[in-house]
Amino acid sequence: QVQLLESGGGLVQAGGSLRLSCVVSGRPASSYVMGWFRQAPGKEREFVAAISGSGGTTNSADSVKGRFIISRDNTKNTMYLQMNSLEPHDTAVYYCAAGSVANMRYEYRYWGQGTQVTVSS
Numbered sequence: 001q002v003q004l005l006e007s008g009g010g011l012v013q014a015g016g017s018l019r020l021s022c023v024v025s026g027r028p029a030s031s032y033v034m035g036w037f038r039q040a041p042g043k044e045r046e047f048v049a050a051i052s053g054s055g056g057t058t059n060s061a062d063s064v065k066g067r068f069i070i071s072r073d074n075t076k077n078t079m080y081l082q083m084n085s086l087e088p089h090d091t092a093v094y095y096c097a098a099g100s101v102a103n104m105r106y107e108y109r110y111w112g113q114g115t116q117v118t119v120s121s
Helices: none
Strands: 003-007 010-013 018-025 033-039 046-051 058-060 068-073 078-083 092-102 105-111 115-120
Touching: 003 092, 003 105, 018 033, 018 092, 018 115, 033 068, 033 078, 033 105, 046 068, 046 078, 058 068
Parallel strands: 010 115
Antiparallel strands: 003 018, 018 078, 033 046, 033 092, 046 058, 068 078, 092 105, 092 115
């Protein structure tokens, strides 16, 4: 069975950077499209970025374009989110997810437990 584990969250000042990691176990990571989501206190979970199984195609939310970079290293069964120029509104629990393509959209079946990112002003 597939399991996902996020790491790399923490406390950072505005303008700083963090790199999140998500390790896939149970199946080869290349079998899945993957993505990052986040949920701020009192708000619904929102899409951050996604990446194809091979890593050849990426997409990100407008709110993070130019600041966040999604990537993956399938030899390590790991997906990354490089977060630059962090702002207080980026504060949230960040979740990694894995799934498959359906009707030109990603459908996520597997979810990690989340890692906290806190950005101070």
